[in-house]
Amino acid sequence: MDTHAQAAVEISGLYKTYDTGFSALKNIDLTIHKGEIFALLGPNGAGKTTLIGTICGLVRPTSGTIKAGGYDVVREFRKSRAIIGLVPQELTTDRFESVWDTVVYTRGLFGKPRDDAHVEKVLRDLSLWSKRNDKLITLSGGMKRRVLIAKALSHEPDILFLDEPTAGVDVELRKDMWAVVRELRESGVTIILTTHYIEEAEEMADRIGVISNGEIILVDGKDELMRKLGRKDLVIQLQEPLDAVPDSLEELGLGLRDNGNELIYSYDSTADRTGIAGLMAAVHREGIRIKDLSTHQSSLEEIFIGLLKDRT
Amino acid sequence: MNIHAIKAIYYFEMARWWRTILQSIISPVVSTALYFVVFGAAIGQRIESVEGVSYAAFIVPGLIMLSLLQQSLSNASFGIYFPKFAGTIYEILSAPISHIETVIAFVGAAATKSIVLALIILATATLFADIRIDHPVWMVVFLILTAVTFSMIGFIIGIWAEGFEKLQLVPLLIVTPLAFLGGTFYSISMLPPVWQTVTLFNPVVYLVSGFRWSFYGVSDVDVGISLAMTLLFLAIALAVVVWIFRTGYRLRA
Structure with a gap:
């Protein structure tokens, strides 16, 4: 297989250093395959948006x-x-324009002749057709996000960047958006998304890249990475x-904390058998009386810190 | 050449202008008409003719030029500043459109608006003064060159500005005073010799003088010099715009 022919995006030796001397991207090498959904994960300020900006023309690369x-x-x-096509993180819209006009405008901006049938299809696919004459200022945050996606799809792109597509979006709409993204992938569009939500990456991505301090520290298939990231803590008060x-x-892996007031058990939440049932039976056999139970999913931020510590 | 992109930006800007018709067309026409009434019809009747032209008619080219400068600046500066302010500039920066195409679209739209406005004001002026246009072709040439030049300057201001205050700074504190002191309401030959010399450092003098010559055949400076200076301003503005896009100044990180 010719990897160049199959690459939607190829990045080699990319650096971005701002005039202030801040290095936002350091020696990035990354290949994103045609037709895949690639999730770029990283904590705030890691360089996700800068990386997307360099690909889309918003940020000028220093080298590479x-x-x-x-x-x-x-x-x-x-x-x-x-x-x-680019869907930015911020809900930036021409607030006094109508949905229809702003989508038609973007199509023209990207050099495509007017095609009302295509714009109608995009609006219908995103459940925006009934809102086509509404001014953007009157739309909810979720609807504005859909409009931004419609704009990004107006010129029929092969590659779609979604920068935090579901930030501030309610659960129902988030699931709708995941469905839209999957449909786009089915139509052959390569999708690159950044997200803070581990569930989002888990739900949609084929491969995941982790960026921290301007460096790609890990690129892996979703299943492999989720095994590394999917740790959960059971806290027994x-x-x-x-x-x-x-x-x-202790043999089962339980630890003690909070001056002996809590037992803690870390487990792989994606595994078929978490070992919790056996663990609870063992606690009962020891005659330990339980006050309360809770679970805690490590935040992505915590997981990244763990990954970085592992690296160093 | 990405013609579709140029058309998209141009029509988008024209649509925004039309949406705000009260502010963008009616307001400047009414303001300028008030100048005609006060300085032309009322005060002007007590002033002798200037270089053989009635005062009311004499000030018409200057007032049209004043509106042309202000509107070109504000239309173009707002046109590019607003996407920066709203964050929608990302779309233009990520589109397959070259620098020159972006300038053609924004400056073209701003110049179109100010020229249309100038023509409306010219039509309005005929209600208040007896106007003649001796050199209509040159009148159009000066109108277009000035509109394009100052739209380009407005484009530069819009990119430079980081807030609405800066957006208004140059038009209000520099261009309007220069326009008022640039022979809009008088011939510089009416000034003492020292001030005549000082006034020649005011670029607006050359614009107003050339434009007035196209109406009545009278000018403060030679029309050839006016034309040359207008082209020089255009070249300077163009050079700054090219530099902005080459360096990404205040556009690309």
Whole structure:
């Protein structure tokens, strides 16, 4: 298989250093395959948006090369930008424009002749058809997000960037958006999304890249990565504190914290067998009286810190 | 050339202008008409003719030029500043559109608006003064060159401005005083010799003088110099715009 022919985006030796001396991107090498959904994860300020900006033409790379659809994004910017759609993180809209006008405007901006049938299809697919004459200022946040997606799809791009597409969006709409993204992938569009939500990456991505401090620290298939990231803690609050963990519980991996008032058990939430049932039976056998139970999913931020610590 | 993109921006800007018709068309026409009434019809009747032209008619080219400068600046500066302010500039920066195409679209729209407005004001002026246009072709040439030049300057201001205050700074504190002191309401030959010399450092003098010559054949400076200076301002504005896009000044990080 020719990897160049199959690459939607190829990034090689990319650096971005701002005039202030801040290095936002450091020696990024990344290949995103045609037709895949690639999730770029990272904590705030990691360089996700900057990386997208360099590909889309919003940020000028300091050095390195970027190709989109085989076209160099600097030297062949017309060809590369024509095949890219970008949905920004911020809800930036021309508030006094109608939905229809703003989508038609974007299509023209990206060099495509007017095609009302295509715009209608995009609006219908995103459940915006009934809102086509509404001014953007009158729409809810979720609807504005849909309009931004409609604008990004108006010129029929091969590659779609979604920068935090479901930030501030309610659960129902988030699921709708996931369905839209999957449909786009089915139609052959390569999708690159950034997100803070581990569930989002889990739900949609084929591959996941982790960026931290301007460096790509990990690129892996979703299943492999979710095994690494999917740790969860079970916290058992006790009625009476323990001095030490009984041997039978220590063998199962339980630890003690909060001056003996809590037992804690970390497990792989994606595994078929978490071991919780056996663990609870063992606690009962030891005659330990339970006050309360809770689980805690490690935040992505915490997981990244863990990943970074592992690296160093 | 991405003609579709140029058309998209141009029509978008024209649509915004039309949406705000009260502010963008009616307001400047009424303001300028008030100048005609006060300075032309009322005070002007007590002033002798200037270089053989009645005062009411004499001030018409200057007032049209004043509106043309102000409107070109404000239309173009707002046109590019607003996407920056609203954040929608990302769309233009990520589109397959070159620098020159972006300038053609924004400056073209701003110049169109100010020229249309100038023509409306010219038509309005005929209600208050007896106007003749001796050199109509040159009148159109000066109108277009000035509109394009100042739209380009407005475009530069819109990119430079980081807030609405800065957006208004140059039009209100620099261009309007220069326009008032640039022979809009008088011939510079009416000034003492020292001030005549000082006034020649005011670029607006050359614009007003050339434009007035196209109406009545009278001018403060030679029309060839006026034309040359207008082209020089255009070249300077163009050079700054090229520099902005090459460096990404206040547009690309």
